[in-house]
Amino acid sequence: MIARRFLLAAVPALLALPAHADDTDAARDLVVTLGRQLSEVANTAVTAEERRAAFETLLDGAADIESIARFCLGRFWRTATPEQQRVYTKLFRTVLLRNIAGRAGEYKGVVMEVGKAQRREDDIVVSSIVNRPGNAPNKIDWIVTAAGAPRLIDVVAEGTSLRLTQRSDYSAFLGSHGNKIDILIEALKAQAAAPG
Amino acid sequence: MRPMFRPLLLMIALVSSTLLAGCAVPPPGNDPEAIAEFKENNDPLEPANRFFYQVNDALDTVLMKPVATIYRGVVPKPVRSVVHNVLNHIATPVVLINDILQGDKDRAGATISRFIVNSTLGLGGVFDMASDLSIPRHDADFGMTLAVWGAPEGAYLFLPILGPSNPRDGIGFAVDTFGLDPLGWVGRGAAVHDLRRARTGISAVDARAEYLDAFDEVKAQALDPYATVRSLTRQYRAARIGEAKRDETGAVKKSP
Numbered sequence: 145m146i147a148r149r150f151l152l153a154a155v156p157a158l159l160a161l162p163a164h165a166d167d168t169d170a171a172r173d174l175v176v177t178l179g180r181q182l183s184e185v186a187n188t189a190v191t192a193e194e195r196r197a198a199f200e201t202l203l204d205g206a207a208d209i210e211s212i213a214r215f216c217l218g219r220f221w222r223t224a225t226p227e228q229q230r231v232y233t234k235l236f237r238t239v240l241l242r243n244i245a246g247r248a249g250e251y252k253g254v255v256m257e258v259g260k261a262q263r264r265e266d267d268i269v270v271s272s273i274v275n276r277p278g279n280a281p282n283k284i285d286w287i288v289t290a291a292g293a294p295r296l297i298d299v300v301a302e303g304t305s306l307r308l309t310q311r312s313d314y315s316a317f318l319g320s321h322g323n324k325i326d327i328l329i330e331a332l333k334a335q336a337a338a339p340g
Numbered sequence: 341m342r343p344m345f346r347p348l349l350l351m352i353a354l355v356s357s358t359l360l361a362g363c364a365v366p367p368p369g370n371d372p373e374a375i376a377e378f379k380e381n382n383d384p385l386e387p388a389n390r391f392f393y394q395v396n397d398a399l400d401t402v403l404m405k406p407v408a409t410i411y412r413g414v415v416p417k418p419v420r421s422v423v424h425n426v427l428n429h430i431a432t433p434v435v436l437i438n439d440i441l442q443g444d445k446d447r448a449g450a451t452i453s454r455f456i457v458n459s460t461l462g463l464g465g466v467f468d469m470a471s472d473l474s475i476p477r478h479d480a481d482f483g484m485t486l487a488v489w490g491a492p493e494g495a496y497l498f499l500p501i502l503g504p505s506n507p508r509d510g511i512g513f514a515v516d517t518f519g520l521d522p523l524g525w526v527g528r529g530a531a532v533h534d535l536r537r538a539r540t541g542i543s544a545v546d547a548r549a550e551y552l553d554a555f556d557e558v559k560a561q562a563l564d565p566y567a568t569v570r571s572l573t574r575q576y577r578a579a580r581i582g583e584a585k586r587d588e589t590g591a592v593k594k595s596p
Contacts, residue, residue, distance in 0.1 A: 219373040243561055278417065281476070303579020309571045315377060316567030331563050 171268035171288035172261040174296065178206045178286075179256040179272070186251035196245040203244065208295035209237050215297070216310040217325075220318055224325050232325065235332040242336065253277045256284075266290055267297065363387070382496050382506075383570060389498035393566045396503060400548075405555075408548035422466050424546055428477060429458055429465025430539070433522045438480035442488045442584055444593060450475050479580050482520065483512025487581045496570060504573035 185198040203209065213236040214221050224232065259271040270286040287298035287305075299306045314328060321327040364386035367374035383389060412420070432455045439448035454470035454477065461469040471477060486508050487493070494507035502513065523536050548555075562568035587593050 219377070247557075280471070302576060303582070304572050304575040308575065309568060312381070312571035313562050313564050313568045317563035320564065328563070335561075335563075 167290050167294070168261040168263060168268050171286075171290070171294045172258060172270050174206060174288055174294045175261075175270040175272065175286045176258050178202065178296070179258065182251060183254055183256070186248055186254070192245070192248075195248050196241065199245045199248070200241050203241060206296050208289065208297050209233075209240065211289075211295070211297055212240075212307055213237065215307050216314055218311045218315055220315070220323070220325055220328075223323075228325050228329065231329055232332070235329060235336055238336040239332055250276065261288075263290060268294070269300075381567075381570065382493070382574070384495050385497065389496065389570075390566055392498045392500050393569070395500060396498070397565075399501075400555075404544065404548045405552070408545055408552055411545050412549045412552060420546070420549065423542065424550070425458070425462070425468045426465050427539070427543055427546055428468070429455075429462070430523075432458075434516050434520045435478070435480045437520050438482055438485045438516075441482075441485045442480065444584065446587075447478060447480065447584075450478070451480075478583070480584065481509075481512055482515040483509035484581055484584050486512055488584050496574065498566075498570075504569060509577070 181202050182199075185195060185202065210233055213233045216236065217224065217232060221229065253276070255275045257273045257275070259273065261268050261270045263269075266289075268288045268290050270288060272284050272286065274282045274284050276282070283302055285300040286296060287300065288294045288296055297307070317331065318325070318328055363384050364378075366378050366384075369375070415423075432451060436448060436451045436455070439451050454475050457470040457473060457475065458465050458468060461467075468477070491508050497505045497507065497510060499505045499510065502510075505513070521536075523532055523539070558568055558572070559565050585592060
């Protein structure tokens with residue numbers, strides 16, 4: 145009897161284990177899962193539209209797009225009106241998805257080896273080596289939030305950060321367009337609507 | 341004047357002309373974030389740099405991109421790989437010298453192993469067998485060596501033909517090309533001169549063909565391709581220098 149009671153008590157404890165696991169493990173799991181799902185989509189989805197929709201679901205689930213969008217607008221986020229922030233974030237998401245889905249062909253046959261996850265300041269860096277057929281292996285770091293549920297906030301390919309590069313693009317564009325956020329929004333609308 | 345010095349002189353003349361062509365206007369003093377960004381971009385010569393970016397972009401559109409596209413379309417992938425491998429193989433001595441100058445015994449050892457493996461099993465550099473045996477290639481050039489020695493980067497420079505650079509990498513390029521290049525030791529005759537010129541041309545096409553899609557993507561997706569190229573190349577370079585300075589665990593490599 146005692147044994148059974150002990151067993152019953154142990155079951156919820158065992159089930160609760162993943163929640164108590166180190167947050168670096170959770171970040172690593174997120175990247176492993178995302179990598180597997182991305183390659184599944186790239187290798188199975190039939191039409192371009194299906195693929196786009198599947199990428200959208202994956203990205204919304206794994207990444208904190210709002211936080212990435214805010215980072216990319218940099219110091220202009222605070223000067224933007226709430227309405228500008230809303231429109232910008234929505235367009236940012238559309239353009240990002242479009243760019244990712246547009247490269248789906250490149251993800252075919254890709255094999256990702258996920259390495260270790262390390263804490264760096266407020267975030268967790270999950271390192272990986274991505275092997276693309278016929279290409280030299282690439283070092284890709286996935287930056288995942290440490291606080292709260294793990295969410296992807298940046299991808300660093302061979303030392304180049306996606307969001308840092310994007311921020312410098314937007315800020316240079318704003319700089320040469322009188323720092324007017326509405327002009328950036330117009331440019332993003334054009335990008336979101338462009339064919340391909 | 342020996343002909344080999346002509347490109348160097350031309351480069352110096354062009355660099356000094358960019359210096360005279362005008363400076364970027366720093367943001368007003370009451371905007372600390374804008375000033376921080378101005379400093380971070382490290383691009384006080386931006387107007388001149390943008391001009392040369394436009395020149396290079398035009399050259400790329402009418403010359404390099406079409407040639408690289410034809411090269412990729414006509415020459416089958418295995419042959420292009422051979423060309424790429426041979427170019428890398430010829431450059432091995434320059435990499436080794438810089439590994440040594442950086443005091444990096446591990447990398448120097450890897451470079452020697454690569455050279456031996458690829459010279460023998462790789463049939464004189466035709467195949468990169470070393471990479472298959474998990475001795476991957478790494479970059480090492482004199483600009484990187486100067487960085488490891490602690491030389492500052494200097495202001496961002498977009499050089500005609502050569503593209504994104506800075507004074508440290510510009511000097512590094514000149515030293516690698518005119519000082520450390522083994523073809524320069526063989527002799528200074530016309531044959532060597534032609535060989536070097538041919539190699540420069542083939543290297544340019546090989547590099548351009550490799551980045552054909554990546555370049556197009558940057559140009560298509562960036563709102564300000566100049567700024568995006570500046571950000572990407574500076575981040576990439578800083579990462580490679582970081583790898584040369586630190587080992588896998590992130591600890592600073594010890595000097596021998």
